[in-house]
Amino acid sequence: xxxxxxxxxxxxxxxxxxxxxxxxxxxxxxxxxxxxxxxxxxxxxxxxxxxxxxxxxxxxxxxxxxxxxxxxxxxxxxxxxxxxxxxxxxxxxxxxxxxxxxxxxxxxxxxxxxxxxxxxxxxxxxxxxxxxxxxxxxxxxxxxxxxxxxxxxxxxxxxxxxxxxxxxxxxxxxxxxxxxxxxxxxxxxxxxxxxxxxxxxxxxxxxxxxxxxxxxxxxxxxxxxxxxxxxxxxxxxxxxxxxxxxxxxxxxxxxxxxxxxxxxxxxxxxxxxxxxxxxxxxxxxxxxxxxxxxxxxxxxxxxxxxxxxxxxxxxxxxxxxxxxxxxxxxxxxxxxxx
Amino acid sequence: xxxxxxxxxxxxxxxxxxxxxxxxxxxxxxxxxxxxxxxxxxxxxxxxxxxxxxxxxxxxxxxxxxxxxxxxxxxxxxxxxxxxxxxxxxxxxxxxxxxxxxxxxxxxxxxxxxxxxxxxxxxxxxxxxxxxxxxxxxxxxxxxxxxxxxxxxxxxxxxxxxxxxxxxxxxxxxxxxxxxxxxxxxxxxxxxxxxxxxxxxxxxxxxxxxxxxxxxxxxxxxxxxxxxxxxxxxxxxxxxxxxxxxxxxxxxxxxxxxxxxxxxxxxxxxxxxxxxxxxxxxxxxxxxxxxxxxxxxxxxxxxxxxxxxxxxxxxxxxxxxxxxxxxxxxxxxxxxxxxxxxxxxxxxxxxxxxxxxxxxxxxxxxxxxxxxxxxxxxxxxxxxxxxxxxxxxxxxxxxxxxxxxxxxxxxxxxxxxxxxxxxxxxxxxxxxxxxxxxxxxxxxxxxxxxxxxxxxxxxxxxxxxxxxxxxxxxxxxxxxxxxxxxxxxxxxxxxxxxxxxxxxxxxx
Numbered sequence: 128x129x130x131x132x133x134x135x136x137x138x139x140x141x142x143x144x145x146x147x148x149x150x151x152x153x154x155x156x157x158x159x160x161x162x163x164x165x166x167x168x169x170x171x172x173x174x175x176x177x178x179x180x181x182x183x184x185x186x187x188x189x190x191x192x193x194x195x196x197x198x199x200x201x202x203x204x205x206x207x208x209x210x211x212x213x214x215x216x217x218x219x220x221x222x223x224x225x226x227x228x229x230x231x232x233x234x235x236x237x238x239x240x241x242x243x244x245x246x247x248x249x250x251x252x253x254x255x256x257x258x259x260x261x262x263x264x265x266x267x268x269x270x271x272x273x274x275x276x277x278x279x280x281x282x283x284x285x286x287x288x289x290x291x292x293x294x295x296x297x298x299x300x301x302x303x304x305x306x307x308x309x310x311x312x313x314x315x316x317x318x319x320x321x322x323x324x325x326x327x328x329x330x331x332x333x334x335x336x337x338x339x340x341x342x343x344x345x346x347x348x349x350x351x352x353x354x355x356x357x358x359x360x361x362x363x364x365x366x367x368x369x370x371x372x373x374x375x376x377x378x379x380x381x382x383x384x385x386x387x388x389x390x391x392x393x394x395x396x397x398x399x400x401x402x403x404x405x406x407x408x409x410x411x412x413x414x415x416x417x418x419x420x421x422x423x424x425x426x427x428x429x430x431x432x433x434x435x436x437x438x439x440x441x442x443x444x445x446x447x448x449x450x451x452x453x454x455x456x457x458x459x460x461x462x463x464x465x
Numbered sequence: 466x467x468x469x470x471x472x473x474x475x476x477x478x479x480x481x482x483x484x485x486x487x488x489x490x491x492x493x494x495x496x497x498x499x500x501x502x503x504x505x506x507x508x509x510x511x512x513x514x515x516x517x518x519x520x521x522x523x524x525x526x527x528x529x530x531x532x533x534x535x536x537x538x539x540x541x542x543x544x545x546x547x548x549x550x551x552x553x554x555x556x557x558x559x560x561x562x563x564x565x566x567x568x569x570x571x572x573x574x575x576x577x578x579x580x581x582x583x584x585x586x587x588x589x590x591x592x593x594x595x596x597x598x599x600x601x602x603x604x605x606x607x608x609x610x611x612x613x614x615x616x617x618x619x620x621x622x623x624x625x626x627x628x629x630x631x632x633x634x635x636x637x638x639x640x641x642x643x644x645x646x647x648x649x650x651x652x653x654x655x656x657x658x659x660x661x662x663x664x665x666x667x668x669x670x671x672x673x674x675x676x677x678x679x680x681x682x683x684x685x686x687x688x689x690x691x692x693x694x695x696x697x698x699x700x701x702x703x704x705x706x707x708x709x710x711x712x713x714x715x716x717x718x719x720x721x722x723x724x725x726x727x728x729x730x731x732x733x734x735x736x737x738x739x740x741x742x743x744x745x746x747x748x749x750x751x752x753x754x755x756x757x758x759x760x761x762x763x764x765x766x767x768x769x770x771x772x773x774x775x776x777x778x779x780x781x782x783x784x785x786x787x788x789x790x791x792x793x794x795x796x797x798x799x800x801x802x803x804x805x806x807x808x809x810x811x812x813x814x815x816x817x818x819x820x821x822x823x824x825x826x827x828x829x830x831x832x833x834x835x836x837x838x839x840x841x842x843x844x845x846x847x848x849x850x851x852x853x854x855x856x857x858x859x860x861x862x863x864x865x866x867x868x869x870x871x872x873x874x875x876x877x878x879x880x881x882x883x884x885x886x887x888x889x890x891x892x893x894x895x896x897x898x899x900x901x902x903x904x905x906x907x908x909x910x911x912x913x914x915x916x917x918x919x920x921x922x923x924x925x926x927x928x929x930x931x932x933x934x935x936x937x938x939x940x941x942x943x944x945x946x947x948x949x950x951x952x953x954x955x956x957x958x959x960x961x962x963x964x965x966x967x968x969x970x971x972x973x
Contacts, residue, residue, distance in 0.1 A: 132593030133600055140597070297944060357595050359581045361563065414598040415585075417577035441954035459567065 153198040160321035167312040174402040176309020177285040200339035201243035208253035214260035247287035265307040311431035356405040364460040366400040372453035381456040387439030392432035399428040475606035483565035492555040499551035504630040506543035511637035518644040529645035578602040
């Protein structure tokens with residue numbers, strides 16, 4: 128029985144890797160470079176979380192999400208956030224329609240958030256009131272409008288984009304909203320060698336057509352496989368201490384954190400670390416989480432969960448530096464135990 | 466199960482090898498660390514030896530007491546003993562199984578497979594993935610058991626001091642060897658002197674004369690002419706000491722107290738404490754009205770206890786925030802009205818103690834608050850019957866000598882609610898009138914607007930502020946201003962000498 132379970136686990140892991148590789152390859156047919164971002168987006172999708180993409184305009188953030196929707200054959204919707212947007216524009220509202228017989232009745236029209244893949248473009252342009260319309264959907268995977276509750280179909284993933292350059296008319300995401308995102312990925316400029324390929328693909332006659340290599344059921348099965356990956360005690364301890372290391376005043380916080388950080392990560396950070404590490408372990412061909420998997424996802428998980436104080440901001444300290452410092456100073460639990 | 470046993474056996478082997486390797490590394494590291502900490506002993510032993518030699522030589526003894534190799538051995542043993550003890554303690558401590566396997570994982574690049582498998586082997590029922598993880602580790606454990614493990618290098622602090630202390634130790638040993646060659650100093654009197662003289666070849670008479678001079682110098686006291694009395698006063702003490710057998714030098718007696726070394730440090734500490742108390746605290750100087758009320762209540766309670774009366778019931782916070790009061794703070798609730806006339810209303814119940822204005826400060830504050838509200842506020846604390854509100858403005862031609870339109874003896878209007886906001890406007894609480902709409906009179910008047918010449922406004926310079934700046938409300942900065950402030954501080958820090966910056970790592 129144990130052997131057959133192990134064989135099934137190995138088969139699931141093998142299927143997971145193959146499907147992941149096929150999705151990545153399909154998306155890379157349209158996206159040039161940005162391998163880390165593609166891997167991060169797929170990892171977050173398969174871990175069951177949401178992604179926040181931050182980068183200057185013109186780096187392909189929207190194209191990445193739309194390509195992913197095409198490759199996965201998932202319902203895809205795009206919400207362009209503007210300052211005048213209302214929560215009803217996101218979730219949906221009841222509209223008055225003419226019924227048969229000449230009367231009128233209210234008919235609920237669901238908003239663009241009811242989809243599998245939701246691209247929330249420039250989310251920081253919407254008011255906090257409108258941003259909060261996403262909170263329940265992202266956490267509970269459901270919408271409550273009046274007396275109506277709509278369960279969102281799985282897989283449900285919100286991929287939000289925001290411009291890092293603060294401009295007039297933007298509303299920074301509050302901490303509660305930021306905590307809902309599993310990963311925050313920073314999209315940088317492409318390499319010099321990628322520019323030529325980008326120009327060729329985007330300015331030529333031929334447009335790259337993507338074929339669907341997966342579907343919603345496959346993605347759900349992959350998510351289920353991720354959840355089955357076990358986490359040994361030493362890896363759990365490592366994730367816990369890593370999160371505690373970002374909290375000023377804790378026993379595992381280095382001097383940099385105590386001096387420059389005003390608010391550390393919540394326990395959601397530890398959850399996100401383990402989920403992301405499980406995907407990493409499967410992709411590495413292992414069947415259990417290792418500390419190196421947790422360290423690999425530490426930056427995208429914790430960089431938006433750590434808030435710097437004024438001294439940190441004035442010194443030019445970044446959250447990535449804080450995470451790196453915590454990783455450097457934190458001993459592996461086995462070594463610490465002696 | 467056999468596969469599990471094989472894996473367990475392999476893990477035991479790996480643990481043994483890795484554990485002994487780590488134990489050796491820790492033992493060496495402990496030996497080196499303790500040795501480096503005890504490096505000063507390397508120079509302390511020869512230094513002490515040199516001092517002993519010099520003391521012996523100064524005392525006329527033989528300076529060479531121990532052979533030089535023995536001193537060298539002692540110098541090496543001094544730091545060696547604590548180092549050996551530390552190494553032995555490290556050897557005795559056991560390396561945990563998890564740590565040994567983790568070290569093997571790290572060196573063999575197995576990504577925690579061995580540690581994970583060891584944990585899962587202890588589980589009774591394993592899931593499919595756990596079993597797969599165990600089998601994955603088993604495939605690699607046999608090769609890992611036979612792989613060599615390298616001893617990691619441990620960074621040991623304090624190694625830089627070895628050359629310096631070693632050099633100092635050698636210098637002191639050389640000094641000791643040189644001091645050992647000294648001839649013993651001749652000491653005055655007896656056969657020793659003759660022997661020394663015979664060896665040295667010096668005439669005996671001169672030495673004897675010199676010795677006699679030094680002996681006379683020691684024996685004869687040399688009192689200064691300026692302090693003969695001190696000598697006489699100390700003579701009895703000296704006599705006592707000589708009786709008891711103590712040999713105290715005069716210079717020691719005179720030196721006591723001059724440097725003040727014996728002075729206690731209590732005075733210094735007390736002065737420091739007084740200095741720390743000199744800075745008065747500025748907190749709590751501007752007390753809020755609620756705090757002022759609390760203080761007044763406490764002072765009033767104290768007064769009542771003095772007179773031996775029952776304390777008045779304490780006012781609840783709800784009373785202070787009743788609709789009758791139109792602002793912050795609270796009504797004082799006493800009938801002490803500084804502006805009241807001597808005439809007392811027959812409707813009011815007064816007591817003698819109420820007329821006593823004992824606390825001028827409270828009275829002044831009462832006045833100020835009541836003026837701000839536009840009148841005397843009703844007292845809820847005293848639980849007296851309310852003041853009559855009947856205005857008694859008179860009926861027709863009958864005049865009421867008591868009437869003042871304000872229902873009480875005081876000149877100030879008693880009001881509550883919105884009416885208290887209007888100052889100086891007599892608003893009767895109750896007006897006796899007749900029902901009915903009454904006649905209506907409409908008057909229309911045409912008024913032409915008249916132009917008025919507005920006076921020119923002359924701008925004048927604003928004088929400097931005379932009072933301190935009060936607390937300013939925080940201003941929400943917009944994104945551009947925030948960015949500007951941030952850029953400003955970054956530029957300032959860039960211009961300043963660079964501080965220790967956190968290490969930058971390559972992006973993942």
